[in-house]
Amino acid sequence: MNAPKNGITKIERNIARKMCNITADFHYKFDFIVQALWSLTNMVAFAFLGAAVGQAESDFAPEYPMLFFFVISSAFWTLFSAPYEEASVCLREEASKGTMGFLITNDVNPFGIIIARFVSACFKFIIVFCIAALPILAFVTYEGNPLLPQTAGEGILLALLLLNTFIFMLALSALIGALGLIFKNTQTISKIALYGTRIVSTYFTPLLAFGMGGGGNVLPRILFFLPPTLGLAGSRRILIEHDTSTPFADSYFVVLPISFLISIILLWLAKRLGDRLTKTAMKRGTLEMY
Amino acid sequence: MVREKLIQVKDVVKEFRTGFQMPKLASSFLTSRRFEGKRPKKLRILDGITFNVDEDMNLALLGPNGSGKTTLLKTLATLYMYDEGSIIIDGLEVKDNISQIRKDVAFVSPDMQFLNKLTLKQTLNYFASITGGDPALGTSFLEELGIDQMMNERLESFSVGQKAITRLCIGLQKNPEILFLDEVTSGLDAFRREKVIDFLEKHGREKTIILVDHDAQVLDRICDRVLLLRRGGTIESMVTVKELLNTFDYAYDVAFIPNRRISESEVDKIWERHETMGGMYRFFAKDRHELIQIEQNIHDFEDFMEYRVSGISIDDVLLRWLAETTEGDEDLIPVEATEPIEE
Numbered sequence: 001m002n003a004p005k006n007g008i009t010k011i012e013r014n015i016a017r018k019m020c021n022i023t024a025d026f027h028y029k030f031d032f033i034v035q036a037l038w039s040l041t042n043m044v045a046f047a048f049l050g051a052a053v054g055q056a057e058s059d060f061a062p063e064y065p066m067l068f069f070f071v072i073s074s075a076f077w078t079l080f081s082a083p084y085e086e087a088s089v090c091l092r093e094e095a096s097k098g099t100m101g102f103l104i105t106n107d108v109n110p111f112g113i114i115i116a117r118f119v120s121a122c123f124k125f126i127i128v129f130c131i132a133a134l135p136i137l138a139f140v141t142y143e144g145n146p147l148l149p150q151t152a153g154e155g156i157l158l159a160l161l162l163l164n165t166f167i168f169m170l171a172l173s174a175l176i177g178a179l180g181l182i183f184k185n186t187q188t189i190s191k192i193a194l195y196g197t198r199i200v201s202t203y204f205t206p207l208l209a210f211g212m213g214g215g216g217n218v219l220p221r222i223l224f225f226l227p228p229t230l231g232l233a234g235s236r237r238i239l240i241e242h243d244t245s246t247p248f249a250d251s252y253f254v255v256l257p258i259s260f261l262i263s264i265i266l267l268w269l270a271k272r273l274g275d276r277l278t279k280t281a282m283k284r285g286t287l288e289m290y
Numbered sequence: 291m292v293r294e295k296l297i298q299v300k301d302v303v304k305e306f307r308t309g310f311q312m313p314k315l316a317s318s319f320l321t322s323r324r325f326e327g328k329r330p331k332k333l334r335i336l337d338g339i340t341f342n343v344d345e346d347m348n349l350a351l352l353g354p355n356g357s358g359k360t361t362l363l364k365t366l367a368t369l370y371m372y373d374e375g376s377i378i379i380d381g382l383e384v385k386d387n388i389s390q391i392r393k394d395v396a397f398v399s400p401d402m403q404f405l406n407k408l409t410l411k412q413t414l415n416y417f418a419s420i421t422g423g424d425p426a427l428g429t430s431f432l433e434e435l436g437i438d439q440m441m442n443e444r445l446e447s448f449s450v451g452q453k454a455i456t457r458l459c460i461g462l463q464k465n466p467e468i469l470f471l472d473e474v475t476s477g478l479d480a481f482r483r484e485k486v487i488d489f490l491e492k493h494g495r496e497k498t499i500i501l502v503d504h505d506a507q508v509l510d511r512i513c514d515r516v517l518l519l520r521r522g523g524t525i526e527s528m529v530t531v532k533e534l535l536n537t538f539d540y541a542y543d544v545a546f547i548p549n550r551r552i553s554e555s556e557v558d559k560i561w562e563r564h565e566t567m568g569g570m571y572r573f574f575a576k577d578r579h580e581l582i583q584i585e586q587n588i589h590d591f592e593d594f595m596e597y598r599v600s601g602i603s604i605d606d607v608l609l610r611w612l613a614e615t616t617e618g619d620e621d622l623i624p625v626e627a628t629e630p631i632e633e
Contacts, residue, residue: 028407098401102460105367105470106421107392282371285306285361288401 032124039078039125040132046070047136060209068142068240073203075133075147076232079162080169081194082128083121087173088190090117091180100288104278111274114177118170137239147239154238160256161238165231167263172197174270181277184289201228202236207247221248230259295378296498297343297366297468302375304336304358304365304523335361336523339375348499350509353519353526354612359502360472362519366500367397367470379468396421396466398457400473406446410437410456413445414463421464428463431455435485450477458486469494471501475508487511506608518611538602538610540574542581546588546597547571560587 050067062069091110094100103113137147149155176193180186198204200223207229210220223229224246234252237243246255281287335358343349351359364370366377368388377384379391404413410432414425432438435455445453454477461469475483483505490499491511499512509516509531516534518526529537540563547570557564561573561584575581581599588597 097403098399099403101364101367101369101397101399102402102417103420105369105392105395105397106464107389108420279371282369283373285304285364285370287369 032128035082035124036128036131039074039082039128042078043071043074043133043136046074047140056206058209060206060212062206062236062240064142064240068140068147069206069236071136071140072147072236072239073232075129075137076165076235077198077201077203078129078133079122079125080165080228081198082125083118084169084173084194085190086121087114087118087170088176088193089180089187090114091177092184092186095288098288104282104287109274110178110181110278111174111271114174114274115170118173122166142240145242149238150242153244154242157244157252158235158238161231161234164227164256164260164263167260167267168227168231169197171263171266171270174274175266178270178274178277181274181281182284182286184286197228200226201232203232207233217248221250224248224250225255225259225262227259227263230255295342296345296347296380297500298376298378299342299366300340300376300378302336302339302362302365302372302377303334304361304370304372305332305334307332334523336365336372339523339525341517341525341528343498343500345498346495347515348494348513349501349528350513350516351500351502351519352504352509352516352608352611354521356521357519358523359519361523363470363472363500363502364397367395368392369397393422394467395470396461396464396468397470398461398472398474400454400457400476402457402460404445404453404456407444409442409444410448411441413456414459417460418463421460423460423464425463427465428459431459431462431489434489435482451479451482454478455482455486466497468498468500471499471503473503474501475503475505483507504608506603509608510603534607534611535602538607540576541602542575542578543600543602543606544573544575544581544584544588544597545570545600546573547595548591549593549595556591560584560591 047067047070050065050070053066055065056062090113091100094103094113104110140147149158172193176186176190179189183189200210207220207224208217210223211217213219224233233247237245237247244252246252278287339358339362351362353359361370365372366379368384368391371385380394382391384391405416408416411425414428417423418425429438432441432455437452437455440448440452445456448456454474458471458474461471475486478486484507487507490508494512501508501513503509513531515528515530517528518534520526544561546560551569557566557571560571561575563574565572565574573584575584585597585599588594
């Protein structure tokens with residue numbers, strides 16, 4: 001064709017889109033304040049719950065008071081819950097705004113839209129985290145230490161755990177979001193998936209409690225490979241106990257690569273499903289419906 | 291050199307499934323009557339569409355509701371995938387080269403909404419980053435439409451018409467080779483509609499425009515050809531605007547208002563081909579010769595308040611054609627006017 005080519009690559013377009021999403025997000029200041037308040041409320045509520053429980057006495061309970069357990073739970077999920085929620089339903093949002101057709105005809109595929117939404121929401125919630133969670137982590141101390149990494153090793157390990165969880169949650173939101181191309185109301189499915197992931201990630205119960213049904217530590221040990229579980233349970237060991245070993249025989253050199261592989265495979269599956277369902281939606285004419 | 295057949299559409303069929311789609315294995319069990327009504331149905335929207343568009347051609351898709359205009363436009367714009375047939379754009383089959391083709395097309399839909407907290411400038415930059423377009427390309431358009439001074443205003447303060455202009459500007463800044471426009475002038479006031487049509491009339495020749503619009507002015511001034519679609523998604527014909535005008539069996543319309551109520555025989559005496567509308571009469575002339583004859587007869591009648599002569603506009607043609615196709619899909623029988631009407 002003779003017209004000047006639009007020399008923009010897919011990667012450039014997706015980065016540009018993410019940047020635009022971030023810029024746009026900060027124009028909605030009231031929403032931003034509400035999100036920060038909501039995260040803060042959540043942190044405080046779980047802190048109270050933990051304080052009320054005090055020191056749990058069951059065989060599966062951690063050795064530290066439940067206050068610290070729940071503070072880390074809610075701080076950790078502040079980073080991932082809302083980005084997941086925003087990203088997993090963003091296709092419906094784009095369709096309701098009428099921008100779906102525009103994006104598709106400009107070769108931005110639904111997978112790219114979800115990724116852009118998730119990444120930009122993560123940027124927003126890193127700031128929310130810094131406002132609502134970080135001061136609490138710095139203020140609360142266990143055995144004289146704040147709930148922050150104390151050494152470079154702890155920091156690096158924590159960063160790897162968070163990155164792994166980030167990829168997993170990105171993949172999960174892409175997977176659930178892709179369903180929205182065919183099934184138009186996926187909000188409940190999205191909530192179920194999030195709640196289920198939170199449960200297995202040890203948000204509400206200690207990791208060893210998953211062995212209550214029998215089988216000893218078999219199930220907890222398997223679950224520990226799951227990125228959000230590894231992320232949250234590992235974060236607790238680092239931030240509360242300042243321990244960089246796993247609670248099981250497997251070292252992080254084994255657990256982390258396998259866990260990363262799980263995230264990558266899920267991301268690949270989400271991409272495949274997204275592409276497949278995009279084609280189906282193009283055939284059925286449901287891409288823009290909401 | 292103009293490339294012929296920039297877009298080649300051949301035997302395109304588009305069906306939409308309605309109802310729940312069972313997996314193949316499960317569907318084999320659904321032969322019993324109990325599940326009969328639950329099997330998915332297919333609704334054929336486009337049925338064997340075939341036409342070509344040359345590079346320098348601007349085409350309007352026209353037809354009654356349910357004729358598949360928008361579906362065809364969205365299929366050409368790569369938003370929907372056709373089920374059968376082939377669409378080749380600049381030598382590339384759409385099914386196999388969708389990403390390549392999308393670089394050179396832009397689709398402007400009236401449904402597109404914006405992030406209202408962004409300013410016009412931010413919005414244009416935002417969309418330009420997605421399309422890889424140049425915001426400067428839309429600037430001359432905004433200047434002509436007189437909203438360039440609103441660059442720093444948020445879109446929440448924009449009227450429906452100003453948002454419609456913004457949408458078109460987003461399409462233009464991509465500098466596409468093929469521009470697909472869906473009801474692009476809807477929501478615009480008369481002044482801005484005129485400006486938009488003017489702009490597209492002036493600059494539309496640099497690209498191929500395919501549009502869906504019921505505004506006769508848009509068709510008349512921007513498009514060379516009109517693809518007439520019938521209900522059921524089949525093609526009636528593809529004609530030039532001039533040919534479309536010539537399908538009308540008269541070329542002039544004389545609106546006549548007498549000073550008094552006149553009898554049918556008196557009206558017949560002035561001109562037999564007429565229509566009574568309250569106290570007004572419309573006489574129809576096939577050509578200038580008949581028109582002169584009618585005028586002569588009116589002057590001979592003497593007792594009249596006024597009469598007005600107008601040429602047949604595309605509005606008349608469209609209204610009649612749409613009425614006919616809506617009523618019972620009767621054929622549009624071309625009656626050649628002995629004197630071609632100027633476009």
